[in-house]
Amino acid sequence: MTEPLLSIRDLRTVFHTDEGLVRAVDGVSFDVGRGETVCLVGESGSGKTVTGESITRLIRTPPGEIAGGEIVFDGRDLTTLDEDELRELRGDRIAHVFQNPQGALNPVYTVGWQIVEAIQLHQDVTRAEARERGIDLLDRVGIPEATRRFDDYPHEFSGGMKQRVALAMALATNPDLLIADEPTTALDVTIQNQILGLLSELQAEFDMSILLITHDLGVVAEVADRVVVMYAGKVMERGGVFDVFERPSHPYTRALLDCLPGRGTGGARSIGGKLPSATDPPDGCRFHPRCEHAVDACRAGEQPPVYPVDGDDDHVVSCVHYEPGGDPSVVRGEEAVPTDGGRPVEGDTEEDDR
Ligand code: SF4
Numbered sequence: 313m314t315e316p317l318l319s320i321r322d323l324r325t326v327f328h329t330d331e332g333l334v335r336a337v338d339g340v341s342f343d344v345g346r347g348e349t350v351c352l353v354g355e356s357g358s359g360k361t362v363t364g365e366s367i368t369r370l371i372r373t374p375p376g377e378i379a380g381g382e383i384v385f386d387g388r389d390l391t392t393l394d395e396d397e398l399r400e401l402r403g404d405r406i407a408h409v410f411q412n413p414q415g416a417l418n419p420v421y422t423v424g425w426q427i428v429e430a431i432q433l434h435q436d437v438t439r440a441e442a443r444e445r446g447i448d449l450l451d452r453v454g455i456p457e458a459t460r461r462f463d464d465y466p467h468e469f470s471g472g473m474k475q476r477v478a479l480a481m482a483l484a485t486n487p488d489l490l491i492a493d494e495p496t497t498a499l500d501v502t503i504q505n506q507i508l509g510l511l512s513e514l515q516a517e518f519d520m521s522i523l524l525i526t527h528d529l530g531v532v533a534e535v536a537d538r539v540v541v542m543y544a545g546k547v548m549e550r551g552g553v554f555d556v557f558e559r560p561s562h563p564y565t566r567a568l569l570d571c572l573p574g575r576g577t578g579g580a581r582s583i584g585g586k587l588p589s590a591t592d593p594p595d596g597c598r599f600h601p602r603c604e605h606a607v608d609a610c611r612a613g614e615q616p617p618v619y620p621v622d623g624d625d626d627h628v629v630s631c632v633h634y635e636p637g638g639d640p641s642v643v644r645g646e647e648a649v650p651t652d653g654g655r656p657v658e659g660d661t662e663e664d665d666r
Contacts, residue, residue, distance in 0.1 A: 316343035317521045318367070318489060323381035325359075325366045328374055332591035336362040338545035339381075339615070344489065349515065349522040351532040351553075353568070354542035357587045360525045363542070364491045367523075368402045386488065404434040407487035411494035413478035417466040423450075423477045424462035427484055434485045449480040453510060472503035479507070479514075486518055493525040508535055529572055533557060541565045544588055544598040546615050551627030561621045561629040563603045563643055597632070605633065605643050 325337040337359045344350045352360040365371050367383055367390065383390040385406065390398065402408075410416065418426060427446035428439060437445070443462070450458035453476040461469075469477060475495060482490060492511070496504035512535060515522055526532060532539055536553040541562065549562040560566045567583045585602035588594050594601055600610040609632045610616075619634035621627040633643045 314345065317346045317386060318344040318523070319382070319384040320363075320367075321382045321384070323363065323366060323383065324379040325362050325371060325376060326379045327376050329591070334590045335545050335593070336376075336590070337366060340540075340542070340545070340547050341381075342540045342547065342550055344521050344523055345537075346488075346521055347515070347519050348537040349512075349524055349535050350538045350540060351536040352523065352525045352540050352542060353527065353529060353532055354548075355527060355568075355583070355587060357544070357590070358542040359545040360542050361493055364408075364493050364523060364525050367491060368406050368408070369398055370402075370408070400434075403430060403482075403487075404485050405487055406489045406491065407482035407485065409475075409478055409482045409490065409492045409495045411497050413471075413474040414466075416478040416481060417474060419466050422463045422465055423469070423481075424464075427462075427477075427481055430481050430484045446480070446484065449484060450477070452514065453477070453480045453483075454506065455480075472499050472507075475499060475503075475507060476510075479510070483514060483518065483520075487520060489521045489523065490515075491523045491525070494527070495524075496531065497526070497528070504531075511535065529568055541568070544590075544593055546598055547618065547630060548599065549627075549629045550618065551621070551624070555621070555624070555627040559621065559627070561627070561634070561640065561643065562599075562631055563605055564599050565629075566643075567602075597630070607632065 321341045323337050323340045324335065327334040327336055340359070340363055342350065352363060354360050362371065366378055369378065369390070371378065378391055381391070393401070417423065424443065424446055427449065428442040431437060431442040431445055432439065447458050447462050450462060455461050455473060455476055466474060466477070496507050499507065508531065511522065514520065524535060532553065539551060539553050539556045540547055541549040541556070541564065543564050549556060549560070549565045556565060557569070560569050571582060583602065588598055588601065596611045596613055597603070597616055600606040603610065616630050616632050616635065618628035618630045621629055621634065631643060632638060634640050
């Protein structure tokens with residue numbers, strides 16, 4: 313990959329809570345290349361939303377705090393920018409779309425007024441030019457009769473249409489990077505497919521990079537170039553989408569994939585057990601209480617570093633069985649081994665994704 317547009321290294325974002333320090337993002341590293349789509353995946357509570365919000369410091373401080381690491385965007389470390397510099401960047405070169413479009417739209421103003429404001433905030437164009445571009449964008453995101461609908465209020469649009477409007481607002485300034493956090497989760501499958509198709513089209517047209525945050529591996533398979541699998545604030549596996557789907561190498565990735573319809577258990581179950589305590593995660597590999605391949609080395613010290621899979625530095629996995637001299641076949645299921653403690657527990661895995 314040429315010089316990445318976004319390069320995140322050892323990002324650490326914490327929250328100071330009454331219950332203790334929450335290390336929501338704990339040493340996360342990955343790149344997003346120009347024009348590519350990178351998907352951050354994992355269960356709710358894995359830290360993927362906080363990672364996306366950390367990039368332009370949307371984290372509320374306090375209680376949140378970026379405690380370490382680098383976020384280099386087009387050669388500049390965003391962690392060193394002041395609030396004015398960040399405000400210029402947000403909505404201009406880096407745009408966000410969230411699961412709930414309601415948050416992006418002000419109910420008091422027409423959608424057209426809001427799009428024109430967004431454009432004029434970042435570009436030196438007349439109101440008429442901004443309006444023309446806004447109508448064109450509404451049309452491009454699939455709003456029928458865009459000229460007429462331009463002057464409607466948000467409550468006059470359905471949920472799917474609101475999400476399209478939010479997307480149009482995010483794209484209004486031709487961002488270099490779109491951070492889309494579960495943008496289709498609340499929508500039915502047909503609308504979801506339309507929005508995803510639209511994102512791909514617009515990405516090609518605007519040569520935009522996309523960081524897509526999702527728990528849905530079906531979505532990942534459709535749109536990703538590369539995948540970052542997160543668990544309890546850590547990166548478990550990272551690689552090209554083909555490699556991760558064809559050669560899933562971390563037990564957590566394999567468990568996620570097994571829950572997909574048509575694979576493994578055929579989507580019949582969720583992963584056994586639940587995410588560890590946010591304030592008191594286990595020593596060693598954070599996945600070890602749920603891992604059927606856990607050995608003593610998994611339960612002490614720090615999260616294992618990432619190791620290349622089959623010598624491929626672009627496909628890496630945080631698991632002791634991949635360290636030099638280890639035996640990855642244990643994890644890949646090529647050889648059955650007795651477990652010595654990983655005890656899957658049935659339970660709820662849905663927690664607030666903070
Ligand atoms: S084998 Fe150990 S290091 Fe690998 S995923 Fe399981 S618990 Fe983590």
